[in-house]
Amino acid sequence: MLNEGIDRKEIMDILEKKLSKDFSYDSGSILGSMCTTAFDFGKEVYYKYINKNLGDPGLFPGTTELEKELISEIGELYNGKNITGSFTTGGSESNLIAVRIAKKLRPDIKKPEIILPISAHISFDKAADLMDVKLRKAKLKDNFELDLDHFKSLINENTCGVIGIAGTTSLGLIDPIERIGDLVRDKDIFFHVDAAFGGFILPFLKHLGYNHPKWDFSVKEVDSITADPHKMGMGIIPSGGIFIRDENILQKTGFEIPYLAGGNFKHLHIVGTRTGGSVIAFWAILKYLGKKGFIQIVKKCMENTDYLVKKIDEVEGIKIAVKPMMNVVGITHENGENICRINHKLKELNWMLGKFDEFNLIRAVLMPHVKKEHISKFIKDLKIVLE
Numbered sequence: 170m171l172n173e174g175i176d177r178k179e180i181m182d183i184l185e186k187k188l189s190k191d192f193s194y195d196s197g198s199i200l201g202s203m204c205t206t207a208f209d210f211g212k213e214v215y216y217k218y219i220n221k222n223l224g225d226p227g228l229f230p231g232t233t234e235l236e237k238e239l240i241s242e243i244g245e246l247y248n249g250k251n252i253t254g255s256f257t258t259g260g261s262e263s264n265l266i267a268v269r270i271a272k273k274l275r276p277d278i279k280k281p282e283i284i285l286p287i288s289a290h291i292s293f294d295k296a297a298d299l300m301d302v303k304l305r306k307a308k309l310k311d312n313f314e315l316d317l318d319h320f321k322s323l324i325n326e327n328t329c330g331v332i333g334i335a336g337t338t339s340l341g342l343i344d345p346i347e348r349i350g351d352l353v354r355d356k357d358i359f360f361h362v363d364a365a366f367g368g369f370i371l372p373f374l375k376h377l378g379y380n381h382p383k384w385d386f387s388v389k390e391v392d393s394i395t396a397d398p399h400k401m402g403m404g405i406i407p408s409g410g411i412f413i414r415d416e417n418i419l420q421k422t423g424f425e426i427p428y429l430a431g432g433n434f435k436h437l438h439i440v441g442t443r444t445g446g447s448v449i450a451f452w453a454i455l456k457y458l459g460k461k462g463f464i465q466i467v468k469k470c471m472e473n474t475d476y477l478v479k480k481i482d483e484v485e486g487i488k489i490a491v492k493p494m495m496n497v498v499g500i501t502h503e504n505g506e507n508i509c510r511i512n513h514k515l516k517e518l519n520w521m522l523g524k525f526d527e528f529n530l531i532r533a534v535l536m537p538h539v540k541k542e543h544i545s546k547f548i549k550d551l552k553i554v555l556e
């Protein structure tokens with residue numbers, strides 16, 4: 170560390186130089202991220218309230234109230250009533266919390282197991298590893314849909330939880346949430362839906378005429394939902410959320426924190442100190458955009474999705490893996506050859522896509538920062554790479 174500090178201008182110059190290696194959303198080359206530029210007004214609000222710490226809610230009762238209000242409002246968007254929950258650092262933390270709740274609610278099970286589709290996010294593997302829970306992964310069918318019969322066959326007396334996904338990481342698909350609900354009805358099994366990605370697109374897609382299956386609290390067996398503002402919500406990184414139906418979960422499974430200046434309280438989080446600024450910023454983004462604003466943003470993303478699908482159809486030798494349900498497009502070879510091999514060549518041309526070896530696909534996410542001209546440029550380069 171330096172003995173004496175250096176002036177701001179010099180520091181900013183150094184930072185500018187060092188960070189010039191980073192990819193930028195504006196360039197359009199980030200085609201495979203589920204994050205995007207935060208909404209401008211949200212940034213302004215965030216800077217103003219950057220010091221708020223929701224890890225000590227007694228010190229920040231105003232921020233805590235705002236968080237509760239926001240949770241309840243989003244709960245209503247997800248067709249729930251009096252929904253509780255909390256904002257987190259992202260989908261991974263929310264999923265960890267859900268797995269922990271599922272385990273805690275069944276102390277009678279000595280070797281707890283969770284059933285989930287093979288397409289579930291890696292955060293569940295982390296949770297299982299950390300909490301000594303066994304994951305039982307259900308297969309997908311050839312069309313990438315969940316094999317529900319296989320899922321059902323994995324449920325046994327050690328099952329403490331089941332997971333369904335509304336917006337898979339690889340293809341943006343929605344699992345049959347109602348039918349998973351049927352499997353756990355009247356059973357003491359916690360049902361968590363991971364809508365980390367889908368949570369801030371699905372409620373708006375239905376206003377654009379998309380008729381997707383039910384995935385939220387309207388399915389009465391669903392106990393909790395992960396949904397991330399820092400993905401399609403255009404919130405500040407980090408912002409995740411877990412939304413919980415039963416208001417007693419916090420009392421039943423929360424950690425007691427006795428020492429805080431603001432007073433004794435319980436929480437469900439993996440982290441302690443946590444951002445109030447991002448939560449306040451998301452409150453402001455939702456108020457500012459309203460449903461109407463989000464629908465407009467989502468509409469653009471879906472137009473770009475359709476455009477990419479159309480362009481892929483025109484390229485010889487490749488195809489889309491499955492018809493997109495949201496703004497996620499999987500690309501694969503027509504003849505089953507390994508498509509992932511071309512990913513490094515695309516990277517050399519600055520195209521950053523997701524790569525899923527297990528499903529033999531590369532994946533584009535048509536986030537709000539992706540523009541039509543980026544897609545046209547990508548298709549040109551894709552053709553060159555394929556040749």
Ligand SMILES: Cc1ncc(COP(=O)(O)O)c(C=O)c1O
Nearest residue numbers: 203259260261290338363365366
């Ligand atoms: C479905 C799903 N769940 C969870 C996560 C993890 O989210 P985060 O990276 O915010 O922890 C992701 C990340 O892409 C995801 O796609």
